[in-house]
Amino acid sequence: MTETDTQATATDGAAPLLVSKDGPVVVLTLNRPDRRNAIDRAMRKALKKELWRADGDGDVRVVVLTGAGTSFSSGVDLPEALSGPPPSAEGPTPTQVLRGISKPVIAAVNGPCYTGGYELAVNCSFIIASDRAEFADTHAQIGLLNGWGGSAMLPRMIGLPAAIQFILSGEPIDGRTAARIGLANEVVDHDELMERTLVIAHRIADGHPEAVQRMLRLLKEGAGASLAHALGLEAEAAATFRPDGADIGARYAKRRAEKS
Known part of the structure; x- marks a missing residue:
């Protein structure tokens, strides 16, 4: 450090x-x-x-x-x-x-x-x-x-x-x-x-930087909301998030390799 x-x-x-x-x-x-x-x-x-x-x-x-x-x-x-x-x-x-x-x-x-x-x-x-x-x-x-x-x-x-x-x-x-x-x-x-x-x-x-930030925002915004509103926030985020299939596959393979 x-x-x-x-x-x-x-x-x-x-x-x-x-x-x-x-x-x-x-x-x-x-x-x-x-x-x-x-x-x-x-x-x-x-x-x-x-x-x-x-x-x-x-x-x-x-x-x-x-x-x-x-x-x-x-x-x-x-x-x-x-x-x-x-x-x-x-x-x-x-x-x-x-x-x-x-x-x-x-x-x-x-x-x-x-x-x-x-x-x-x-x-x-x-x-x-x-x-x-x-x-x-x-x-x-x-x-x-x-x-x-x-x-x-x-x-x-x-x-x-x-x-x-x-x-x-x-x-x-x-x-x-x-x-x-x-x-x-x-x-x-x-x-x-x-x-x-x-x-x-x-x-x-080590997590996907955009996914980590979006999840953090979801958790903070949903914590003080009703369950229905929190679920709505999650659905809205999922609909607008654009995952990268190749990156997901590489990250998944890396995690499996670390566990084996």
């Missing part, structure tokens, strides 16, 4: 976001480990820029989002947010960009994932958690409301009663609990987190 620098830098000179590439997979690493990867303006700007860049790059198939050091993210840098212009002046939120891009984004949650950090994670396509991961939403406890989609996304992932308890209590849950209730897809040993996440990312990246 090779690293490339983002062009945005934090005020202390350190890049707020590290960008590395592993073939068709781009890894974005929140990079303020001394502040538990608190999300400041520079990081928000860099994250949106790199997500848009990945979405427009035909060589990128999957994005992985993780944190440097021992935390995924403690959330928005509250002292900075309270002392300057509101984030609403910055245009789209990072989570609006996450929901809007066409490429799958996997959150590799390597440690504490709190509040705005948790909202980043639940707006990714899915979460793989380290056994050192910890999730909590403290908005209501300190007098704030979700503003990055957490209250809309979480009930769809874990059900309404569990979401109410999680969001209103602010009580942390560990990675194994997150996997049990459906917040995380898997929980793995900490030292295996990136290896496992990259295996999944490359499996997705």
Whole structure:
């Protein structure tokens, strides 16, 4: 895996976001480990820029989002947010960009994932958690409301009663609990987190790029729809998708060869 620098830098000179590439997979690493990867303006700007860049790059198939050091993210840098212009002046939120891009984004949650950090994670396509991961939403406890989609996304992932308890209590849950209730897809040993996440990312990246993107869009659009509407979306997509018979045959033969 090779690293490339983002062009945005934090005020202390350190890049707020590290960008590395592993073939068709781009890894974005929140990079303020001394502040538990608190999300400041520079990081928000860099994250949106790199997500848009990945979405427009035909060589990128999957994005992985993780944190440097021992935390995924403690959330928005509250002292900075309270002392300057509101984030609403910055245009789209990072989570609006996450929901809007066409490429799958996997959150590799390597440690504490709190509040705005948790909202980043639940707006990714899915979460793989380290056994050192910890999730909590403290908005209501300190007098704030979700503003990055957490209250809309979480009930769809874990059900309404569990979401109410999680969001209103602010009580942390560990990675194994997150996997049990459906917040995380898997929980793995900490030292295996990136290896496992990259295996999944490359499996997705090996798929037909247009089919993967169309299926991702179908799944996201159908998740909040009635069954009848979701079936209609699927029928419409199938009617307009133009499969390549030769490519399908080659991909099928390759999969059979790998299994034999």
